[in-house]
C-alpha cells in the first residue's frame with residue numbers, strides 16, 4: 165500500500181490541467197453495453213475505478229483497452245450477465261451495469277453493494293424504477309436477480325434525488341418499449357453527460373439537467389464516439405488548495421459553470437477568480453474567512469466537496485458550520501483533521517469548525533476518496549510533515565495527483581509501505 169508524504173506550508177502556484185470526470189466516465193462506460201460494436205470514449209481518466217469498470221465489462225464478455233485516456237470497448241459479445249461480489253465490493257458504481265444489462269440481455273445478476281464508509285447507500289430506488297418498467301426483481305444470497313423480456317416505459321418518481329439511480333433508469337429506458345418519465349431526476353452534470361453520450365448513440369432523451377427527464381425508447385443504438393467532461397470535483401479540490409495555501413493556481417480544462425455553488429462560497433471566503441486565457445485563475449487570500457455551507461443535490465453545494473472545504477475551514481478566520489445533507493456518515497475525515505490540531509465538533513450531520521492559526525503535520529489514515537482528498541488539502545497548508553496512509557482511496561478518483569501537485573510547487577512524494 166502506498167503512502168503520500170507531504171511537507172506543507174508552501175504557497176502553491178502554476179497551472180494544473182483537470183482530467184476527465186470519474187463519475188461521468190463510469191456510467192458512460194456502462195452505457196457501452198447498450199450497443200454492439202466498438203465504442204471509443206476519450207478523456208477517460210486513468211483511475212482505479214475506471215479499471216474496475218473495465219474489468220467488470222470484460223467479465224461480461226466485452227473487450228476493454230485503455231490507452232492515452234482513450235477507452236476502447238468492444239461490446240459485440242456480451243455473454244455473461246453477472247457483476248460478482250469481488251468487483252462490486254471494491255466499487256459501488258458497479259451497480260450501473262444493472263439497467264444496461266437488463267435492456268440488452270433481459271437479465272442481470274448484480275451483487276448488492278453493502279454499506280460503505282460514508283453511509284448505508286441503499287439501491288431501493290434503482291430497483292423500484294426497474295420494477296415499474298416491468299422487471300421482476302429478486303434478492304437472493306446477496307445478489308439482485310433482475311429479469312424482463314423487454315422493459316416497458318413507465319412514469320417514475322424518485323422521492324430522493326439519486327445520481328446513479330437516475331442514470332440506471334435512463335440507460336434501461338433508452339431501449340425500452342414506449343416512453344419513460346423520470347420525476348425528481350438528479351440534475352448533476354454527470355447525468356447530463358451520460359444523456360448526451362446516449363443521444364450520440366441514437367437515444368431520444370429530453371430534459372437531462374432538469375428534474376423531469378423524458379425518454380422515448382428506440383429499438384437499436386449505435387456505438388459511442390464520445391468525449392467525457394472534465395472532473396468538476398477535481399477542479400474544486402484544486403480551488404480549495406489555492407484557498408488554503410494562499411496560492412495562485414490556473415485551472416485548465418475546467419467548466420466553472422458546473423461549480424457555481426462552490427465558487428460562490430469560495431468567493432465569500434475571500435478567494436478570487438479570474439478568467440484566464442487557458443482556464444480559470446484562482447487566487448487564495450492571506451487567510452480564508454469562515455463560511456457556512458450545507459450540501460445539497462446539484463446545483464447545490466456538492467457533498468463530494470464537503471471534506472475538502474472543511475479542511476480549508478480548519479484554518480479560516482472565524483467559525484464555520486458545515487451541514488452534510490446527502491450522506492449520514494460523511495465526517496470520517498474529522499478525526500484525522502483533529503490529529504492535525506483542528507478544532508471541530510460534530511452533532512448529528514453538522515460540524516462546527518473553529519478556525520485555528522496553523523495545522524500541524526501528522527501521520528494520517530485515509531478512509532474514503534473525498535476524505536483522503538481533504539487530508540491532502542490540509543497537509544499542504546500544515547506546518548511540518550504529514551504522511552497519509554492507505555492512499556489507494558485517493559487513487560480511485562484523482563489522476564496523477566502527486567505529479568500535478570509537484571508541478572504547482574508542493575513538496576510531496578509517494579512511498580511504498
Ligand code: EPU
Pocket residue numbers: 187190257283284285286287288289290291324325326327328329350354467468490491492533534561
Ligand atoms: N439513496 C437512497 N436509495 C437509492 C439511492 C440513493 O436512499 O436507491 C440515497 C443515498 O443513500 C443518499 C442519497 O440518496 O443519501 C443520494 O445518493 P445518490 O444515489 O445520488 O449517490 P450515488 O449515485 O450512489 C453518486 C456519486 C457519488 C456522489 C453522490 C452524490 C457516482 C459513481 N457516485 O453516488 O460520488 O457523492 O452521487 O452526489 O456518480 C465520489 O465520487 O466520491 C462519490 C461518492
